[in-house]
Amino acid sequence: MSELPPPPRPTASSPAPQISAPRSRKSLATLPHTPRTLSSSQASSSMRAPSSPRSSSSRSVLHSPTTYVGPSKSLINTRVPSSPDTSLRRTVSIAAFPQPPKAGSRPSTASSISGIQGLRPSGSLKERKSSRLSTSTISSYRTSKTTSLIHENGDLKSILSCEIRDMDASPPQSRSSSAQGSYSTSATTYEDGDDAAGISKSTLKSKESRDTTKGNVIVSVRVRPDVGGVEAIKTSEWTVDGRRAIISFNGKEGGDYLYDNVFSANENNAKVYDAAAKRLVRRVMEGYHGTVFAYGMTGTGKTFSMQGTATSPGVIPLAITDIFSFIRETPHREFLLRVSYLEIYNERINDLLSASVSGAPSTVQQEEIKLREDSKRGVYATPLKEEIVQSPTQLLRVIARGDHARRTGSTQFNARSSRSHAVVQIVVESRERAPAGVSQDRRSGLLPGGVRVSTLSLIDLAGSERAADDKERRTEGAHINKSLLTLGTIISKLSESKEKASGATDKEGKHLPYRDSKLTRLLQPALSGNSLVSILCTIQLASPTRTHAGETLNTLKFAARAKNSIVSHAKRAEEAMGSGGTDTGSRVLLERYRLEIQALRNQLECQTKAQVEKEPKFEEQQLEKEAHARHEEQMLEMQLARTALKERIEHLNRLILCSKSTGVNNHGGLPSLGRLSRQSAFDAGTRSLRSSVSQSTLSAYGQPSNRPMSLISVNSYDPAVSARLASSLPHEDDEENIGEFADGKASTQQQIAALQADLNDKNRYISTLERRLLQARRSSHSRISIGMKSSSPNAELTDTMALLRERDMEINELRQQLDDKDRMLTALRSAARHRDLAHIAIDACGPGMKETLSHRHSLGDSDYALTYTPDNNFSPRFEGTPEGKRKSMDEMSRILDEMIQDRVESGQLIKGSRGSVRVVTGSRRASESIPGIASLTTSNAD
Numbered sequence: 001m002s003e004l005p006p007p008p009r010p011t012a013s014s015p016a017p018q019i020s021a022p023r024s025r026k027s028l029a030t031l032p033h034t035p036r037t038l039s040s041s042q043a044s045s046s047m048r049a050p051s052s053p054r055s056s057s058s059r060s061v062l063h064s065p066t067t068y069v070g071p072s073k074s075l076i077n078t079r080v081p082s083s084p085d086t087s088l089r090r091t092v093s094i095a096a097f098p099q100p101p102k103a104g105s106r107p108s109t110a111s112s113i114s115g116i117q118g119l120r121p122s123g124s125l126k127e128r129k130s131s132r133l134s135t136s137t138i139s140s141y142r143t144s145k146t147t148s149l150i151h152e153n154g155d156l157k158s159i160l161s162c163e164i165r166d167m168d169a170s171p172p173q174s175r176s177s178s179a180q181g182s183y184s185t186s187a188t189t190y191e192d193g194d195d196a197a198g199i200s201k202s203t204l205k206s207k208e209s210r211d212t213t214k215g216n217v218i219v220s221v222r223v224r225p226d227v228g229g230v231e232a233i234k235t236s237e238w239t240v241d242g243r244r245a246i247i248s249f250n251g252k253e254g255g256d257y258l259y260d261n262v263f264s265a266n267e268n269n270a271k272v273y274d275a276a277a278k279r280l281v282r283r284v285m286e287g288y289h290g291t292v293f294a295y296g297m298t299g300t301g302k303t304f305s306m307q308g309t310a311t312s313p314g315v316i317p318l319a320i321t322d323i324f325s326f327i328r329e330t331p332h333r334e335f336l337l338r339v340s341y342l343e344i345y346n347e348r349i350n351d352l353l354s355a356s357v358s359g360a361p362s363t364v365q366q367e368e369i370k371l372r373e374d375s376k377r378g379v380y381a382t383p384l385k386e387e388i389v390q391s392p393t394q395l396l397r398v399i400a401r402g403d404h405a406r407r408t409g410s411t412q413f414n415a416r417s418s419r420s421h422a423v424v425q426i427v428v429e430s431r432e433r434a435p436a437g438v439s440q441d442r443r444s445g446l447l448p449g450g451v452r453v454s455t456l457s458l459i460d461l462a463g464s465e466r467a468a469d470d471k472e473r474r475t476e477g478a479h480i481n482k483s484l485l486t487l488g489t490i491i492s493k494l495s496e497s498k499e500k501a502s503g504a505t506d507k508e509g510k511h512l513p514y515r516d517s518k519l520t521r522l523l524q525p526a527l528s529g530n531s532l533v534s535i536l537c538t539i540q541l542a543s544p545t546r547t548h549a550g551e552t553l554n555t556l557k558f559a560a561r562a563k564n565s566i567v568s569h570a571k572r573a574e575e576a577m578g579s580g581g582t583d584t585g586s587r588v589l590l591e592r593y594r595l596e597i598q599a600l601r602n603q604l605e606c607q608t609k610a611q612v613e614k615e616p617k618f619e620e621q622q623l624e625k626e627a628h629a630r631h632e633e634q635m636l637e638m639q640l641a642r643t644a645l646k647e648r649i650e651h652l653n654r655l656i657l658c659s660k661s662t663g664v665n666n667h668g669g670l671p672s673l674g675r676l677s678r679q680s681a682f683d684a685g686t687r688s689l690r691s692s693v694s695q696s697t698l699s700a701y702g703q704p705s706n707r708p709m710s711l712i713s714v715n716s717y718d719p720a721v722s723a724r725l726a727s728s729l730p731h732e733d734d735e736e737n738i739g740e741f742a743d744g745k746a747s748t749q750q751q752i753a754a755l756q757a758d759l760n761d762k763n764r765y766i767s768t769l770e771r772r773l774l775q776a777r778r779s780s781h782s783r784i785s786i787g788m789k790s791s792s793p794n795a796e797l798t799d800t801m802a803l804l805r806e807r808d809m810e811i812n813e814l815r816q817q818l819d820d821k822d823r824m825l826t827a828l829r830s831a832a833r834h835r836d837l838a839h840i841a842i843d844a845c846g847p848g849m850k851e852t853l854s855h856r857h858s859l860g861d862s863d864y865a866l867t868y869t870p871d872n873n874f875s876p877r878f879e880g881t882p883e884g885k886r887k888s889m890d891e892m893s894r895i896l897d898e899m900i901q902d903r904v905e906s907g908q909l910i911k912g913s914r915g916s917v918r919v920v921t922g923s924r925r926a927s928e929s930i931p932g933i934a935s936l937t938t939s940n941a942d
């Protein structure tokens, strides 16, 4: 205890809200200053609490408190709220109190309730006396005095005396900084005072009905450390006894003030939270509404207590931590948290979460926020931004954002003074989880239970202050003081109306000026009893520049009045069923979200079903697409094949034209080269039946006469061979064009006609090929279509491959034939050249020789012969003797005969009925396996 000189009386000029002074306070017997020790029976805790106006018989006559300071003889002079007629002053010798046991091991006795009974305004003196008699020690009062918010079972039983095993807060080590920057508290190990009540219930019974609901309001006072530890201005006026939760003032209007908690200057935020707010927060999580607010003059530590610092978090961050701890510990329920943050600045409500990010007041004019009231929600601000939060960190961040936007300014006593009342509201929605195996109602998506909605309001009020020099500060101060004054008035009137009504009814608040300020209007539900309330009043006893006795007394009186006048009927919020209809229902986000989730799930299910149904169609479409792509590919391949064929034809044509352009015919050596080339072209693939190997090939041998050149004439030396050849060669009648170039000297017109015929043939061939391609494409397409329906893509592929193979074979065959013809052509050219040379030589030998040779030649007794060389070329060989020549010719005839025979055997040539031979095209053979092509060939042949 410290003794301080009497503080100066509060000046009349002080604008601090003057909470109506306890008019009921009456001077009791002034106790002698002489210390005396009272026996236990005499000991009384003459604590004074503000009494109702009616109970005071003497107003503003406050006795100087008698403070006895001494280790064994000090007295606590406390005043007890007096009954209308009496006020009681009791002096208790501290020496008589045994030292309280250490935290956690304090004795709990039935008699421990007696001390606090004396504090109850409703308790009569008689009762208090009798209970005092049963009080053995003040320590037992101390331990039993603490009230609890709500009985564990949720009944509205106020257990007036219950021991809290660890009233001195959870040990500091139980609070640690978590990874997320939040703090873990002792929430998980904290044992509610309710459960730990160490008192005899029978003792309580008689008090229960009377004191019902009183325990739902906790009033605590926190003393801020003196600034700079200045001792000079300290007086002996104040005595703070944190252990007993008593503050004594020895000056004028002095007395002892007892609260639920008194925190001395050296106690930290954690302890303040544990004692003043922790249980309330738990109750909110269980479904009660709860309000914690800090009240006090400027610079006394309201914001410090509510927000705290990084190293010493205050009520708000610790509550947040506990909220999430509770959620973790309650797996059988699910929760949804939403938070809003507003300030009341100059009687205007600002949404701190809608403010600009910079924290400066939003440049965009906010929609005016109004207070509304409805039966379910009570008084609420709208429109207000609410944010749904899922983690402590997120919640802390949201609140930090709001803090940043809050108005602060420098005042005389606080460099960063809050210039507005700030209200953090955390709405807790919770509902029972469906037990494992129990499915929720599929149709409605509802669980058996409804949703419970409760609200935790954490309010940091602006501090009352003297008039400031600055105009802005003055305006702010006026609004702040006005609202705080209204609050004080309401508290005072609540107490008054209670006394008027003898604590019975009509505390509806109709006549209470809640509407006089936005703050009181917003606090209406809490003040009128719908909420659990914890009031934390902050005071500062001295500073280097001033003392705060007047303001401090006002705060203490406010706190005492609040304790005695606010009666909370807080009930656990009912579980709202359904999601629509009522306003409450529509507010319950948890329900709405659940229904939305259910609806989305249903939607998803439907979509999945539809997709499953559509899948085969989709697969079909995919197959069709693939088939189409394959078809395209095949078309492309066929196009390429067609181009290749055309190129081939062109190439062959070029070859033929080249042969003609050599003008071999003009030399008369190989008069029917045109015919031969025509033959070559045919052999290379022409399907014209006009082509005939015999006439073209064999007539190429230089027959000087005009008669058609044939192998008959060539082989005329050997009648047998000639006859054979003649029979094998086409008859003149057989071939419409036989003899066309038979003289080997076809006229230009004939050549042109031959070329024209060649051209026609080729064009026909091209168109035939085109038709075949077209047909092949159609058949391929139809095969694909069929394949799409019945066969696998592999079958189509096989077909296509087979087709391509056929084409390849055909091309190869054509190439082979072309090679043969090339060789034959080369041989014939060579033979023609030699023949010409032979003629020249004869000419050079003179007319006689020429005649002879000419004659011999005409007889077939040629001086040269075609020999078949190993490289499969025919080469003329000049035989010196007629015998040799004849042999050579025979040999040549034989070779040609064999060749023709070979071809006939191999099916490349067909022997006509009259010995003629015809070329069987390769495509005809190849086409045997392709019906379309076979028919084409046939038609062509026709």
Ligand SMILES: Nc1ncnc2c1ncn2[C@@H]1O[C@H](COP(=O)(O)OP(=O)(O)OP(=O)(O)O)[C@@H](O)[C@H]1O
Pocket: 223, 224, 225, 265, 296, 297, 298, 299, 300, 301, 302, 303, 304, 305, 411, 414, 416, 417, 418, 419, 461, 462, 463, 464, 538
């Ligand atoms: N219990 C305490 N321990 C240490 N410092 C404290 C305590 N209480 C308050 N302070 C310090 O005192 C100063 C003022 O405190 P704070 O801003 O919390 O006062 P306030 O009551 O909120 O004032 P206002 O009403 O003007 O906003 C701050 O610097 C704060 O750190």
